[in-house]
Amino acid sequence: MQLLGGFASIASLETLLLMLVGTFGGLIIGALPGLSAFTALAIMLPFTFGMNPISGLCFLVSVYVGGSSGGLISAVLLGIPGTPSSIATCFDGYPMAKQGKSKTALSAAIIASFVGGIFGAIVLSFIGPYIAQFALKLSSYDYFGIILFALTTVSSLAGKNMVKGLIACLLGVCLACVGTDGLSSVYRYTFGITKLSNGFSLVPVLIGLFAVSQIMATARDKASQKSLDFSGTNQNEGAKFTFRDYFKRIKMIIPVSLMGLLIGVLPGLGGNISNLMAYSYAKKTSKHPETFGKGEVDGIIASETANNATVGGAMIILLTLGIPGDNATSIILAGFQMNDIAPGPLLFKTQGELVYAILAGFVVANILFFVMEYFGLSIFTKMLSIPSMLLLPIVIVCCFVGSYCANNNTLDIFIMVVFGIIGYILKEHEFPLAPMVVGFILAPMLELYLRRSLMKTDGQWLPIISSPIAAICIFATIFTIGFSIYKAIKKPAATAQ
Amino acid sequence: MKEKRGDIFSGIVIGVLAVVYYVYSFQIQQTTSDVLGSRFFPQLAAILLLLLSAILIIQALRKKTEPEEENTKIENTKKINLPLILTTVALFVYYILVLNIGFTITSILYLLFECWVLMPDNIKKNKKMLILVVLICVAVPVFLNTVFYNIFHIQLPVGALFR
Numbered sequence: 122m123q124l125l126g127g128f129a130s131i132a133s134l135e136t137l138l139l140m141l142v143g144t145f146g147g148l149i150i151g152a153l154p155g156l157s158a159f160t161a162l163a164i165m166l167p168f169t170f171g172m173n174p175i176s177g178l179c180f181l182v183s184v185y186v187g188g189s190s191g192g193l194i195s196a197v198l199l200g201i202p203g204t205p206s207s208i209a210t211c212f213d214g215y216p217m218a219k220q221g222k223s224k225t226a227l228s229a230a231i232i233a234s235f236v237g238g239i240f241g242a243i244v245l246s247f248i249g250p251y252i253a254q255f256a257l258k259l260s261s262y263d264y265f266g267i268i269l270f271a272l273t274t275v276s277s278l279a280g281k282n283m284v285k286g287l288i289a290c291l292l293g294v295c296l297a298c299v300g301t302d303g304l305s306s307v308y309r310y311t312f313g314i315t316k317l318s319n320g321f322s323l324v325p326v327l328i329g330l331f332a333v334s335q336i337m338a339t340a341r342d343k344a345s346q347k348s349l350d351f352s353g354t355n356q357n358e359g360a361k362f363t364f365r366d367y368f369k370r371i372k373m374i375i376p377v378s379l380m381g382l383l384i385g386v387l388p389g390l391g392g393n394i395s396n397l398m399a400y401s402y403a404k405k406t407s408k409h410p411e412t413f414g415k416g417e418v419d420g421i422i423a424s425e426t427a428n429n430a431t432v433g434g435a436m437i438i439l440l441t442l443g444i445p446g447d448n449a450t451s452i453i454l455a456g457f458q459m460n461d462i463a464p465g466p467l468l469f470k471t472q473g474e475l476v477y478a479i480l481a482g483f484v485v486a487n488i489l490f491f492v493m494e495y496f497g498l499s500i501f502t503k504m505l506s507i508p509s510m511l512l513l514p515i516v517i518v519c520c521f522v523g524s525y526c527a528n529n530n531t532l533d534i535f536i537m538v539v540f541g542i543i544g545y546i547l548k549e550h551e552f553p554l555a556p557m558v559v560g561f562i563l564a565p566m567l568e569l570y571l572r573r574s575l576m577k578t579d580g581q582w583l584p585i586i587s588s589p590i591a592a593i594c595i596f597a598t599i600f601t602i603g604f605s606i607y608k609a610i611k612k613p614a615a616t617a618q
Numbered sequence: 619m620k621e622k623r624g625d626i627f628s629g630i631v632i633g634v635l636a637v638v639y640y641v642y643s644f645q646i647q648q649t650t651s652d653v654l655g656s657r658f659f660p661q662l663a664a665i666l667l668l669l670l671s672a673i674l675i676i677q678a679l680r681k682k683t684e685p686e687e688e689n690t691k692i693e694n695t696k697k698i699n700l701p702l703i704l705t706t707v708a709l710f711v712y713y714i715l716v717l718n719i720g721f722t723i724t725s726i727l728y729l730l731f732e733c734w735v736l737m738p739d740n741i742k743k744n745k746k747m748l749i750l751v752v753l754i755c756v757a758v759p760v761f762l763n764t765v766f767y768n769i770f771h772i773q774l775p776v777g778a779l780f781r
Contacts (some may be wrong), residue, residue, distance in 0.1 A: 159780075167762075167766075168765070168770075170766075170770055170772060171766070171769055171770025171772065213655075218781055231719050271653045279732045282677075284673050284677060285674065286672065286676050287666075287670055288632055288667065288674065291663050291666055291667045291670065292632075292667070295660065295664070297666065298659060298660040298663065302646075302650075302656040304651065304652060304656070305649035305651050305652070305655070305656045306650055306661075307646060307647045307656045308646075308647075309646045309656060310639075310642060310660070310662060320700045329624065333709065336705060336732075336736075337702060337705055337706060339736060340699075340701040340702045340704070340735060340736060341699050341701065341706035342737060343738075344733075388672070415705075419672045488690040491653070511733055511736065511737065511741075511751065513732075513736065514728065514729050514732035514733050514736065514755075515710070515727070515729065515758055517712075517732070518725045518728065518729060518758060518759060518762065519762070521712070521716065521725070521763055522719070522721070522774060523712075524765070524771055525721075525774065525775060526766075526774075529772075531716070531717055531775060534712055534713050534716065538710060538713055542706065543708065549624075550619075550624050550625070550628045552623075552628070564659075565664075568659045571659075572652050572653075572659075573654065574656050575653045575654055576652050578701075579653070580653035598630055606673055609673065609677050610673065610676060610677055610680065
């Protein structure tokens with residue numbers, strides 16, 4: 122019922138038009154190889170400054186949905202995933218395109234994306250309020266434990282080396298300490314610069330680390346860039362895949378959707394992993410696993426259903442707990458912050474209209490992308506011939522605008538450039554950037570809940586562990602970190618022998 | 619081997635940064651409103667960072683050494699990546715010029731320069747494409763400035779010279 126109210130909130134020409142533009146823009150940018158949903162969000166973020174919160178956030182959600190599903194076009198036609206969450210789509214999509222079944226592959230991928238996205242949106246609408254209610258009952262001990270565990274999972278799963286993931290996360294924590302201490306109003310690491318008294322803003326840090334570092338990496342790789350090869354693929358070949366064909370595979374679709382959703386809920390995992398896990402599940406349970414990798418439509422369906430269901434899962438955890446799972450959800454969080462709204466369990470109570478408008482926007486964005494992609498496929502395939510490296514300078518200009526507009530402060534532009542260079546250096550040394558951003562975002566909350574917990578217990582640490590949720594999370598964190606460090610030190614020694 | 623050297627180097631740099639961060643934490647005014655105070659969290663982060671940087675170095679030192687190290691070193695030092703250097707310098711110049719001559723003019727110049735740096739050679743020979751790129755480079759900043767000024771009522775930096 123409240124969801125219907127959400128639909129009513131977004132039923133204005135302005136919001137719907139913005140969502141249309143957002144989905145379209147997200148689709149185009151997501152389709153270009155090398156550019157992801159995050160890049161689309163970084164370009165679009167500055168435009169939300171002049172919008173009201175409902176329109177602005179629905180616009181960002183549309184960009185996110187469009188960007189996440191746009192990747193399938195280049196995955197099928199070029200064999201290059203537009204976004205990392207479409208990697209598994211390439212495995213069978215590209216062989217199908219080469220066999221002259223590109224229309225079948227693309228329509229199957231689009232239907233799978235749509236159903237996965239809608240499934241995520243519906244589950245989010247029904248489960249979200251219950252998770253928020255449950256989250257309201259959690260104590261500061263539990264929050265401390267949950268955030269600590271979220272930071273550990275992001276750090277352990279974002280890169281190949283967990284030690285580097287944890288270092289990146291702690292660098293984010295250290296950066297978050299700059300500014301005024303939330304509990305005692307004391308300045309920390311501001312070195313007398315008054316503009317730093319509120320700490321580093323999220324927008325310049327986020328877009329610097331991801332977008333500016335990306336243009337530097339593109340410049341570095343310029344020599345090795347090849348022109349895109351469309352030879353052998355034509356988007357108008359093969360029979361169109363229908364919903365009936367899709368739902369014939371319901372036995373595979375249900376577990377794959379749930380898998381995608383659950384992976385989305387866990388911070389640090391996201392679409393990058395869910396599409397690969399869903400693909401391997403579909404292959405293992407298939408009656409004809411030998412056809413996978415050679416042009417099996419089930420492989421495309423599993424990958425695209427799961428990665429779009431993940432978007433719903435990631436949104437659940439962002440809206441109910443205020444924990445972003447990856448860089449794309451971090452930028453949506455920045456969108457909330459720009460409107461002085463903090464996502465978390467209270468959001469469902471205090472900003473119910475906004476929450477349900479976002480949920481309705483999420484459903485509408487999925488319908489919009491489906492209609493656009495299913496019926497206007499030829500337009501998007503033509504866009505693939507735009508060299509993405511030419512779009513990157515425009516991304517940088519939009520990032521300059523975004524950084525400046527966040528606080529009308531030119532120092533933020535400088536901070537963005539500096540963080541871009543830091544991000545590039547870290548990436549060069551294989552430090553994952555997502556833990557750094559998540560560490561930066563969650564550190565103030567982690568510190569606040571820890572200090573509040575200890576205020577309650579008069580400095581005693583034991584009562585914190587007496588809460589079962591906190592205890593499970595803290596022990597899981599200790600176990601994960603301990604085990605990975607042991608493995609990290611042991612493994613190289615084993616290979617050396 | 620390149621990775622091993624890189625890990626040792628980054629471990630040392632991060633370790634040093636952690637020590638500096640810890641030392642500077644003593645400049646933070648100590649508060650007594652709660653048990654931990656305002657210094658505890660940064661100090662804890664610095665200590666953990668130092669520990670992890672030590673683990674990273676140990677991990678790298680225990681990695682197997684491969685013999686072709688010297689050749690790759692020579693190859694790496696020989697190559698200077700011009701597009702990367704130009705892109706990095708352009709970002710700083712863009713920032714400085716935005717402060718002085720404003721957003722629109724600087725952005726046009728930046729877009730023209732950066733597109734030229736990143737443009738594949740086959741496009742540089744295509745006149746039609748070049749004209750299109752120039753048009754886009756001019757249109758985007760003008761469009762952004764118009765939208766922000768007239769619709770969102772946000773004044774993008776005009777630059778010290780035009781104030």
